[in-house]
Amino acid sequence: MNSAPSASGHGVRLTAHPLQRVGAYALLALAGVADQQRSPESLTAAEFKHACRRMTADVVATADLPDTKAPQAFWLSASYLLWPNSKMNTTNRKSLSIAERRTQIGRWRSYSATVLDVPCALCGVAACGFYGKVDVPLGASVEHRNTTVPGHEGMALCVGCLASFHALPYGCSIRGGRAAALHSWDDDVLARMTRRQVHRTRQQALMSTGDTTATGRYSREVEALQGLRRYEHPMRAGVELYVFSNSNKQQALDVHSIEQPLAEWLRETLHPGQLGSGFRYLVRAHHTSKTLGSVRLAYNAFHLPERLAGTAVAYLARLTDALGGPPGETVELVALYQSFVREVLGVTQREIDQIEQLGDRIGQLLRTRPERGTLKEFEHVHSEPNKLQTWLKKQAVDWTLRREVSEPLVSTEQWRLLFEPGDRVRLHRDLLFISVLQHLAKQGWLADAATERNDQDDNLLVEERQ
Structure with missing residues (x-):
């Protein structure tokens, strides 16, 4: 099994596709690159090969599992919303031996060193193959596409862009039948937030029983604002929250944006400082009997600023x-x-x-x-x-x-x-x-002192920095 591309064809390039960009930075984290100033485009062949091997090992390991309810079945469970009809979740899976599953998944995740005489649809370098919905999130199924010959996967990708899409889920929060990726055109913001998410996702995969359905109300928006709070530099661009499912049952994509002025204001006021106590009161102002203030504020920030x-x-x-x-x-x-x-x-x-x-x-x-x-x-x-x-x-x-x-x-x-x-x-x-x-x-007309008015812990966005 060839689990990584050859040294001559590993190049990763940042493109105009937001999800590919998230995946590229996820590759950087999976490669174990500690320097936060480095770009995915600086990955060496050895580093790229290491990242691909880690991803391949994760998906091949699912071959040993009986079903999605087994311990540590996170990636098998997630595969139905990320990679439907892949070799991980074939309809005849239960009739295959573990060795057969491993072989099929390994072949799917082998990265061809073949160079085609067509450019990659995203970055323009020589493509290594054509890919569709199984590998590219939200890609059109071959059954529904009428722009190519029957059975043609459609999208020409180079090895770097293909691996970026495979790495994308590591940079996502995955639960509730959806994956959520936080993107920014500020590369430093994207790098730091993606690195943090890769760590969390890998930890979740180690601890998960495979159930990715449980989720708190608007928890993705809360997580996104927590990410802003931990970013310590001025925001040069806004952020976009991509919530998607590549499932055959319900393919979906929702994009919620925070423009740069609001993103920077939130980042600054979420930090302890001159306006820190005021922000805590703003969280309190959003509290209702049914919804924590932190949750309602996060929802408003992305949906109704x-x-x-x-x-x-x-x-x-x-x-x-x-x-x-x-x-x-x-x-x-x-x-x-x-x-x-x-x-x-x-x-x-x-x-x-x-x-x-x-x-x-x-x-x-x-x-x-x-x-x-x-x-x-x-x-x-x-x-x-x-x-x-x-x-x-x-x-x-x-x-x-x-x-x-x-x-x-x-x-x-x-x-x-x-x-x-x-x-x-x-x-x-x-x-x-x-x-x-x-x-x-x-002038002393205060009716009372500022006391805690809510009975519940409402400080999901203003906890001590971790």
Whole structure:
């Protein structure tokens, strides 16, 4: 059995195919390369051969297993969603001897040194063969493809790209009948996250009973954010979560993306630091009776990122209404909110400063009437433009009559930010509301100290770095 390609044909190249890129970096980890600065393209023939032998040994070992319920049947179980109709899971598997299974799987995973007179469909170098769904995830089945002659596997691949696809599952989180790969066009991010996932997957394979169906709700999104938290350098690109199945029963692909500004903001705020406590409160703000805050926040980050800011405001409003004053989380959570709208949504610092100045003035007015209903009235009108306009006009009179001031309560620019039609007016009004709460909190109007409000451990995203 030839378990690795010849030295003359081992080259791995990074291509424009995200899953091939994940697989290429998985090969680098499987080769045992410790230098995190190296590219898969730097793999020597010996290193490449070592990585291929490890993969071949893993799949050949499944020949000894009676079925997917046996101990350490992880790869056999996963083969049905990764490599359907491969020699690992043939319909006559039970009638074959262990030796016959080993021989068939070994032949499937032998890497031909043949050089064809056609280019690889991904990297353009000479291909070593044609491959389809059995080897290439989400490839079209020969039964359904009408662009090639009957029985033709279709996709020309070189040895390096073929091995990258075989290595891809090591760079994936595999459970729940799906494989999830985290990709980034920032090669350093991709390298470090893939290396970590390869280690976890190999550990899972050693410990697994073969059942890959159990999974927590949105656990893939949580894992992805945990990966961002552990990355210590600025993000130069966003991240993409590929969730897929190559199964014959239900081939599927879902791609969820986090753009670079949000990815970098999440990475920075997930780390302990100036905004660390604010992020912990943001996790708390996402908590519901049915879903942990960490889980719901991770879901929103990948699926509905616009909800991150709104959830923080709604949380402060809810607590303010219940407590009769700003909660203890106010100052830290407002600072986090301001950083989000500035770094992710592109709100300028001048806009933030203008709204914050107005918030300070409104806060000064409210402090002259400390009765409970004063703050509640402002809370109820802040999100409705007509009511807020009426309320501000009324307060402007009071501001002018009661204080010796040269500036109006609301400037023309502030009025425009709050009410002129545009995409950000609701955002500006929310910013005004929490700026008022921030002013009152700093002036000692806190309704309580910031205490743990949830009974469950909600810190899946903010645990100590491992």
